[in-house]
Amino acid sequence: MSKETKSFQAETKQLLELMIHSIYTHKDVFLRELISNSSDAIDKIKFKSLTDVSILNGDDDFHIYLKPDKNVNTLSIIDNGIGLTYDELVENLGTIAKSGSKAFVQQLNEMNETSKSDIDIIGQFGVGFYSAFMVANRVTVITKSAYSDKAYKWESTGDGTYTIEETNRDSRGTTIILELRENDADNETTFDEYTEEYKLRELIGKYSDYVRYPIKLDIEREEIPKDENGKPIDGATAETVITTETLNSMVPLWKKDKNSITDEEYNNFYKSKFHDWIDPLDKIHFKVEGNIEYTALLYIPSKAPFNFYSKDFTKNIQLYTKNIFIMDNCDELIPDHFRFVKGLVDSSDFSLNISREILQQNKQLRVISKNLEKKIISTLKEFQQNNLDKYAEFWKEFGEAIKGGIYNDFTSQNKEKLEDLLIFSTSDSDKFSTLENYLSRMKEGQEFIYYVAGENKEALEKLPQMELVKDKGFEVIFLLDRIDEFMIDRMNEYKDKKFKSITKGDLDFVDNEKKEEIKGIETENKDLLDRIKKSLDNKVSGVKISSRLKTSPVCIVTDENGLSLEMEKIMSELPNMSNAKANKILEINPSHSIFTKLKSIYNEDQNSPLLDDFSYILYNQALLIEGFKIEDPVLFSEKLTKIMVG
Ligand code: ADP
Numbered sequence: 314m315s316k317e318t319k320s321f322q323a324e325t326k327q328l329l330e331l332m333i334h335s336i337y338t339h340k341d342v343f344l345r346e347l348i349s350n351s352s353d354a355i356d357k358i359k360f361k362s363l364t365d366v367s368i369l370n371g372d373d374d375f376h377i378y379l380k381p382d383k384n385v386n387t388l389s390i391i392d393n394g395i396g397l398t399y400d401e402l403v404e405n406l407g408t409i410a411k412s413g414s415k416a417f418v419q420q421l422n423e424m425n426e427t428s429k430s431d432i433d434i435i436g437q438f439g440v441g442f443y444s445a446f447m448v449a450n451r452v453t454v455i456t457k458s459a460y461s462d463k464a465y466k467w468e469s470t471g472d473g474t475y476t477i478e479e480t481n482r483d484s485r486g487t488t489i490i491l492e493l494r495e496n497d498a499d500n501e502t503t504f505d506e507y508t509e510e511y512k513l514r515e516l517i518g519k520y521s522d523y524v525r526y527p528i529k530l531d532i533e534r535e536e537i538p539k540d541e542n543g544k545p546i547d548g549a550t551a552e553t554v555i556t557t558e559t560l561n562s563m564v565p566l567w568k569k570d571k572n573s574i575t576d577e578e579y580n581n582f583y584k585s586k587f588h589d590w591i592d593p594l595d596k597i598h599f600k601v602e603g604n605i606e607y608t609a610l611l612y613i614p615s616k617a618p619f620n621f622y623s624k625d626f627t628k629n630i631q632l633y634t635k636n637i638f639i640m641d642n643c644d645e646l647i648p649d650h651f652r653f654v655k656g657l658v659d660s661s662d663f664s665l666n667i668s669r670e671i672l673q674q675n676k677q678l679r680v681i682s683k684n685l686e687k688k689i690i691s692t693l694k695e696f697q698q699n700n701l702d703k704y705a706e707f708w709k710e711f712g713e714a715i716k717g718g719i720y721n722d723f724t725s726q727n728k729e730k731l732e733d734l735l736i737f738s739t740s741d742s743d744k745f746s747t748l749e750n751y752l753s754r755m756k757e758g759q760e761f762i763y764y765v766a767g768e769n770k771e772a773l774e775k776l777p778q779m780e781l782v783k784d785k786g787f788e789v790i791f792l793l794d795r796i797d798e799f800m801i802d803r804m805n806e807y808k809d810k811k812f813k814s815i816t817k818g819d820l821d822f823v824d825n826e827k828k829e830e831i832k833g834i835e836t837e838n839k840d841l842l843d844r845i846k847k848s849l850d851n852k853v854s855g856v857k858i859s860s861r862l863k864t865s866p867v868c869i870v871t872d873e874n875g876l877s878l879e880m881e882k883i884m885s886e887l888p889n890m891s892n893a894k895a896n897k898i899l900e901i902n903p904s905h906s907i908f909t910k911l912k913s914i915y916n917e918d919q920n921s922p923l924l925d926d927f928s929y930i931l932y933n934q935a936l937l938i939e940g941f942k943i944e945d946p947v948l949f950s951e952k953l954t955k956i957m958v959g
Contacts, residue, residue, distance in 0.1 A: 330471075332444065333446050347445060379513055386504075388490075399461075399465055401458065451468065452489065453489070454468070457486065457487075523564065533554070537550075566579075566582045574598075579598075589655075593614050593655075594706075598611075628643075634660060634662075643658070645679075647686070648722070650714050650718020693707075705745045716797065761813035765779070841911060845901075848925045852932060868900050869935040870897075871898065899932055901931075907927075930956070
C-alpha cells in the first residue's frame with residue numbers, strides 16, 4: 314500500500330483549526346485526553362480477552378509508556394491497548410465521532426466571529442484526540458490492531474489533511490508521537506516542558522493518578538558506581554542509570570470496598586488530596602446504582618481554613634468520570650451552607666469533557682447534589698446524636714455556615730432538617746442543646762421558645778431581663794453568634810413553637826391582677842414617665858413601668874417586631890447600615906427604691922435638673938448592662954460625680 318493523503322471531514326477541519334488557534338490556558342489537558350484514550354483502548358482488549366484469551370498473544374502486561382525526547386522535542390504516548398485497523402483510523406481519527414463535539418461545532422457555526430474568539434474552547438466541549446494539536450505541530454499515530462497483522466502510520470500537521478501508510482510495529486497497540494511546538498518568543502507559552510520529568514509527574518499526579526493501568530516513564534540519573542557494600546567507589550566517573558517508574562498510584566480509593574479501607578487510608582487520602590494537615594472529622598463514602606450511577610467520597614474537615622468565612626474561599630469538590638479527573642471545585646455539587654465539605658464524585662454518566670457551563674444545567678448533577686446534601690445532613694445528625702461534645706467542636710468551626718443556609722435559603726426543602734442541626738448554649742445546662750431537646754424540656758404551659766442574644770453567656774446570664782424568666786423556671790437559649798438573631802427572626806418558629814426574645818416587646822408573664830397593678834402605677838406616674846422620656850430626648854421611644862424586673866432598677870427592651878439591641882450593635886458595624894436603630898424602651902422597676910427616689914424629686918420640683926441627671930445615668934447604665942458603649946463617657950462620669958457629691 315502506498316501513502317495516501319486524505320482530507321478531514323469538514324467539521325473535523327473546523328475543530329482542528331480552533332484547536333490550533335485556541336488560547337492555551339488549558340493546553341495541559343492534552344495528556345489527560347491521550348492517556349484516557351490509551352486506558353480505554355486497554356480496557357477494550359482486556360474485555361475481549363475475557364472470552365478469548367488468545368487475542369492477547371501472551372502480552373497481558375498492560376501499560377502506558379511516556380517517552381519524552383528532549384533532543385528532538387517530542388513526546389510519545391505508547392500503549393498496548395486494542396490498536397486501530399485501517400478503517401478505524403480513517404473513521405475515528407478522520408471524523409468527529411462524538412455527537413457532543415458535532416453539536417458544538419454546529420453551535421460554533423452559528424456564532425459571530427467576535428464571540429468565537431472569546432470562547433474558552435477547551436472548557437466548552439469535547440476535545441479528545443484533537444487536543445494533541447494544541448501542543449504539537451505534527452501528530453503521528455503508529456498503530457496495530459489486535460485483529461490485524463498490519464500496522465499503519467497516520468500523520469497530520471492539522472492543516473486539513475492527513476496521510477496513512479503501512480508501517481511496522483512489533484506488537485498490538487498505539488504510539489502517538491507529538492512533535493511539540495516551539496515556545497513563544499517571549500517564553501510565555503512553553504511546550505518543551507512536556508519533555509521534562511517534573512512536568513509529566515505533575516500532570517499525571519493531577520489528572521491521571523487513578524488510571525487503572527501503570528503510566529510509566531524511564532528516569533535517567535547520573536550515578537557514581539557502587540562497590541559490593543553499596544558504597545560509591547572513590548574516583549569512579551558517573552554513569553547513566555535508567556530506571557522505569559510508574560507515575561500513577563492506580564488505585565481509586567473511592568472505588569474500593571468500604572470495609573477494606575482503613576481509617577488511616579481514608580485519612581491519608583484526604584490529607585494528600587485536599588492538602589490538609591489534620592485528619593478529617595468524618596467521612597461519607599457511598600455508591601449509588603440505578604438510573605444515575607455514581608460514587609461519592611466526602612470529608613468533613615476538623616478545622617475551618619483561615620479564609621473559610623471570607624470571599625476567597627472556594628469549595629473543593631472534584632468531579633471524576635470512570636476514575637478520571639474532570640474538574641476541580643465543582644461548586645454545583647454542594648450547597649453553599651455545606652461548602653466546608655471536601656471530596657469527590659465519580660460518575661460514569663458524565664462525559665470526560667463536560668464543561669462547567671453545560672454542567673450547571675445538567676439534571677443528573679442536580680439529582681446527585683440533592684442526594685449529597687441529604688447524606689451530609691443525615692451524617693451530621695447522626696454525629697450530633699452520637700457525640701454531642703464532638704459535634705459542638707465541629708459546630709464551632711462550621712456552624713455559622715449552616716446557620717447562613719437557614720437564613721438565606723428559607724425556602725429550602727431541607728429547611729427543617731437543617732434546623733435540626735442547630736445547637737445552642739442555654740440557661741439550663743453547661744452543654745449545648747438542640748431545639749428538639751429544648752422542646753422536650755419545656756415547662757407545662759410554656760408557650761414560647763425564649764432566647765436572648767449577646768456576646769457571651771456570662772454577661773447574658775446577668776441581664777436584668779433574665780431575672781423573672783429564671784424565676785418562672787423557663788429555659789432561655791443564648792444566641793452568641795452574630796447571625797443567630799437574624800436567623801431566628803427569619804425562622805420565626807420551630808415545630809410550631811414560636812420564638813420569643815426576653816428583651817423585646819411584652820413578655821406577658823404576669824397575671825391579670827399584677828397587670829392591673831402595673832397599669833395603675835403607670836397611670837399614676839404618667840407625668841413623671843413623660844418627664845423622663847422628654848429628658849432622654851429622642852433616645853427612647855417610651856418609658857414604662859416594668860413587669861419583668863425583680864432586683865434591677867432599669868432595663869432597655871425593644872419593639873416586638875423591630876430590631877433588637879444586639880441586632881443594632883451588629884448592623885452598626887456594617888457598611889451602609891450604621892443608621893439602623895432599634896426602637897428602645899426604658900423600663901423602670903416599680904419596686905426598686907430608685908423609683909421612690911425619682912418620684913420624690915419629681916413631687917418636689919418637676920423641673921429639677923436632678924431628674925435629668927438621674928434619667929441620663931439610668932439610661933446609660935441599662936445600655937452598659939446590655940453590652941453597649943456609653944456614647945459620652947465624660948458627660949456620664951460628670952453627672953455621676955455630681956450626684957455622688959450630692
Ligand atoms: P473519544 O475518545 O471521546 O471517543 P477521541 O477523539 O479522543 O474521542 O478519539 C476518537 C477515537 O479514536 C476513540 O473513540 C478511539 O476509538 C480511537 N482512539 C483514540 N486513541 C486511541 C488509542 N490510543 N488506541 C486505540 N484507539 C484510539
